[in-house]
Amino acid sequence: MGNGLFIPSLLISEIYHPYCLEKGFTARLLDRVASEGFYRAVEIGYGFDQEERKQIRDMAEQQDLTVTQWLTSLINEKNLDVSAIDPTNRLASVRQLKDSMYLAAECGAANIAFISGPDPGADLRKAAMESFYLSLCEICEEAAQYNMKVLVEPLDRDAHKKRFLGPTNEAVALFTRVRESYSNIGLGFDTAHAALNGEDITQALHLAREFIGQIHFSNAVLDPTDTLYGDHHIPIGKPGFLDVSGIRSLLQKAEELGLTADSLRIAVEVRGTEQQSVHENERVARTVLESALAGARV
Numbered sequence: 133m134g135n136g137l138f139i140p141s142l143l144i145s146e147i148y149h150p151y152c153l154e155k156g157f158t159a160r161l162l163d164r165v166a167s168e169g170f171y172r173a174v175e176i177g178y179g180f181d182q183e184e185r186k187q188i189r190d191m192a193e194q195q196d197l198t199v200t201q202w203l204t205s206l207i208n209e210k211n212l213d214v215s216a217i218d219p220t221n222r223l224a225s226v227r228q229l230k231d232s233m234y235l236a237a238e239c240g241a242a243n244i245a246f247i248s249g250p251d252p253g254a255d256l257r258k259a260a261m262e263s264f265y266l267s268l269c270e271i272c273e274e275a276a277q278y279n280m281k282v283l284v285e286p287l288d289r290d291a292h293k294k295r296f297l298g299p300t301n302e303a304v305a306l307f308t309r310v311r312e313s314y315s316n317i318g319l320g321f322d323t324a325h326a327a328l329n330g331e332d333i334t335q336a337l338h339l340a341r342e343f344i345g346q347i348h349f350s351n352a353v354l355d356p357t358d359t360l361y362g363d364h365h366i367p368i369g370k371p372g373f374l375d376v377s378g379i380r381s382l383l384q385k386a387e388e389l390g391l392t393a394d395s396l397r398i399a400v401e402v403r404g405t406e407q408q409s410v411h412e413n414e415r416v417a418r419t420v421l422e423s424a425l426a427g428a429r430v
Contacts, residue, residue, distance in 0.1 A: 137392040138383065140421055141173035141346065141399040145202055146365055147414050149404045152177055159187035166195035170418060173198040173346075173397045178206050178232065180239065189240035198397065200243040200283070200346070201236040203229055213249030214271070215264035215296045217256060225249075226267050230274045237278045243345065244275060245283040245320050248297035251290075260296050265309060272314035283345050285320035288328035292362030298329050300336040307343045318345035322401070323382070324352035324363045327373055334385050341389045346397035349379050349421075365403035368420050379424040387428075 142165055145152045152158060158176055165171050174197055180188065192199045206212065212225035229246065236244050252260050268282065275282050284307075289298030297303055303319060310317045321344045326336045337344070351372035353360040360371060369375050379400075386396060400421050404413035 136395050139172045139395050139397045140170055141175055141397040142171040143175045143399040143401050145177040146401050146403050147417055150406045159184050162191040175200045177202055185238040192240040199241045200245055201239055201241040203232055203246040207246055214267040215249040215260045217259045217263055222263050226270050229271055233274055233278055243281045243283050247285050247287055248295050251294050251296045268310045272316050276316055281316045281318050283318045283320040285322055288325045291328040300339050304340050319343040320346055322348045322350050323374055324350035328352055337385055338389055341391055344391055348399050348401040350401040365401055367402050376420055376423050380428045383428045
């Protein structure tokens with residue numbers, strides 16, 4: 133495996149969670165990432181000053197690193213809702229995401245990624261879907277001016293995060309509609325959310341195959357009686373459902389489905405803690421990904 137089929141991506145905002153907002157940290161880390169050569173893509177948060185945005189862009193261009201900027205923290209901090217039924221709320225939220233694209237472009241981002249708003253309940257989901265459709269069209273149109281792709285990550289609807297866009301079949305139906313006008317819409321697939329939505333992950337990959345732009349291998353405890361139930365970005369392995377062999381099988385499935393035709397970005401999503409040394413979580417996550425890649429048979 134390898135041979136350009138999969139592009140290891142470093143999810144900086146989670147792997148280095150305690151440090152990712154430290155001034156200059158991300159730019160310095162990219163220098164380390166490039167020199168080690170394993171990761172060919174990086175996923176960053178937001179909030180960088182102009183100097184660091186330039187440093188990130190320059191390093192990414194020099195080292196040919198694909199940059200994805202996640203706007204989820206912006207959404208959470210500003211209480212934005214791009215699937216809001218109220219048009220004033222929706223338009224204000226969309227405006228803030230559109231305003232963020234120039235800053236993402238200054239970081240050299242090829243992709244921006246984000247999530248939907250809270251689930252409004254079964255009776256209002258049809259209206260929320262229409263609102264989200266309008267938002268995605270507006271965001272995709274703006275992103276196209278920067279030659280960016282828009283990635284939306286469906287979350288779990290009932291278990292933990294309780295976001296509107298969750299089930300893969302609904303996400304695919306929405307993105308199919310958006311793609312009729314905008315080709316730059318895509319799906320950021322997360323294994324934990326699919327599992328928490330009660331989906332078979334291989335079937336979900338098959339269903340979403342035309343839209344998947346990257347995969348996060350994220351673990352979760354699926355037992356509702358467990359104190360760790362939900363999406364807490366726990367380490368790979370027990371007590372969660374996802375282990376190295378599971379990742380290996382999903383890599384094989386992704387290749388079988390043709391998701392690697394243009395190379396597929398893959399990342400392990402485990403949240404770093406202050407109790408770890410600065411690079412310990414990355415070392416563990418990289419070992420997991422290396423083992424899964426080395427052991428896969430396609």
